[in-house]
Amino acid sequence: MRRQQTDRGTVLVPVRTRLFVRLGEVVVSLPSIVLSGWLLVELWARLGYWTTIVVVVWVLASAVYLFFVCSAVIGAADQANRAEPAERERLADAWALVAGDDAARYTLWIKDSDEVGGYAAPLRHICVTCQALAVTSDGELRALLAHEWAHHLLVPPLLRRWISCVRGLFEVPFGLCISFVAAIVLIVVRGCGMIGNRLSGYHPPPADHFRMGATAPTVAYLTVGWALVTVLTPALGSPVAVLVALIVLAQEPARAQLSQQVEFRADRVAVDLGYGADMRAFLRASGAAWEHTHPVHPLPVRLFGTHPTVARRVATIEARERKISRP
């Protein structure tokens, strides 16, 4: 039995949940935001007032600017893609059924892609791929739209974009350092391995050449973490500097946990709108295909993945279905 859909947004995602998730988005980026501020203070001291103002305005404006450039490009691509008028009509009909009176407040995009999926884009845009339109049943399409709508209700994508721009001031150079160190470690490890193989006459199977392993990223994180401690120690003292470095490194898994909870919550909206079985069918078909082509161990997905595994999502959907079916 589908629920009566009046004042849907607030019924589906209560204000308390929205505040909690939005606050969470800030909290899991707070260390990087503070360190971005610290970098700006350093910039001010070295390059002066006006350069700092230009950097701040550029960082804050870039999210909006990027969005307008992207929306122009994606909008043009949407018009030129292979979606037929009948498919656009089907999408619009599905969306009207899901969002009711709220439907007109959002713009739908069709992305010309062979991947099955969709996403919530800034300023109330919802994107669905051509392939998703081609392979989903009507119910699955509505479930996908309900899920993406829930992302908008939980946290506006533009807010996430802004947070990532502000923290990027620290995280972009920090991430570059990590990639740089990881690349050096990889070259050294591979080089030593190749020399060792050549000397011993061992020929590894081809798959071994591409095996990344966790060594390079782990060594890179430890090295850059240690460098951060060295930079911060004169100002903060070594115990606090070590604590700050640990908190900075803990952001990535913390963000992954929040992102996974948001995915569960977005699935729940699809269930509450009556599309639980369709959501499960969609996940089983599209997610299982994805996991088949991108096989990974469940533990790294649990610790660092933005999305939970299909198995966990399906189990959580079923739990929700059982809960709301009880009288």
Ligand SMILES: [Zn+2]
């Ligand atoms: Zn999602």
